Amino acid sequence: MQLRYNYRAYPDASQRRALAKAFGCARVVWNDCLRDRKEAHAAGLPYVKSAELSRLRITQAKRTAERAWLADVSAVVLQQSLRDLDTAYKNFFDSIKGERQGRKAGPPRYKSKKDTRQSIRLTTNAFCLQDNGTVYVAKVGNLQVTWSRRLPAAPTSVTVTKDSCGRYFLSFVVDTEPDVLPEAETEAGIDLGLCAFAVLSDGRKIDSPRFLRRAEKKLKRLGPAEKQAVAYGSWAR
Known part of the structure; x- marks a missing residue:
């Protein structure tokens, strides 16, 4: 069972600039990959696989003058942005087939720098909980965090979010085992x-x-x- 734990983060000025760059790079990868899939669909071509998009829009894009600045942020941020796009497509396809529970998901849309919510997602090889209570984020630094409660286990991923008020939050995903209650020996009305x-x-x-x-x-x-x-x-x- 996966649980989320949210905490307020307080990046300094240089860290805010690094996060802004990471948000922007993740958004560009998302939009570039989404555009490729939309254009392929409009042309009647097969669905573009993630491996091909990763090669074209991340690995090769870093070597071009137009997208060289993608190398300034963690590669994990870029790969996770592509994985998030894959998840958005899966939710959309499952909704069409009636296999998705709850609210129906629409097709993925382009992201804008004017969106009120900006975020990046990282796996364990791009962040680390430090002994001094800070959280290290690759190519950003050690973020100060207000720990309102303890994490029950080591997190498997973290999402760094900036909301419309300019506040920053860390959302950790933790795998836990559900508590199994003992069977009652008697019944009560x-x-x-x-x-x-x-x-x-x-x-x-x-x-x-x-x-x-x-x-x-x-x-x-x-x-x-x-x-x-x-x-x-x-x-x-």
Whole structure:
């Protein structure tokens, strides 16, 4: 089972520039590969395989004057951008065939530098968790991170994202085993009531949560100005 863990990151000025370049290079690879597939489809040609796109749009493109700057970022960023395009196509094809659960996926679209969300994805050979609490990202450096909770296991990949507010986040994917609960030796019936929230078949009672009474007691302790603020807030909602 895969779980995601998200954390806020704080790159410095030089790291923000490096990430901006990585976002841009990943976007260019995505758009170049998408264009090749769209043009092949329009011409009635076979679907362009990933290996061919990787050779043309990454390996050979780095040797051209037009795309030489692709070499300034981690090759993993470029390869993962192509893999993400493959995933987008797979989701689209599965939706057409009715094999995809949930919301239908549309065809992949071109990405723009004006998109409110920019991201890159890296596998374990392009990032590393450091002993000092930072996260090393290839060709970017050690990013400062606010660890709101511990990772339960070593992550298999990380997505670095910049949102519309200019904030940066790291989203780690972790493989974990689901918790298997022991089988209950006995069964219990539950009766919902008025005096008690619930009564189990073995006689145990579960009291009703007293949210209203606790709120009333808290309100009594407030001053007039605070009470007015609470009343206004309730009305505004």
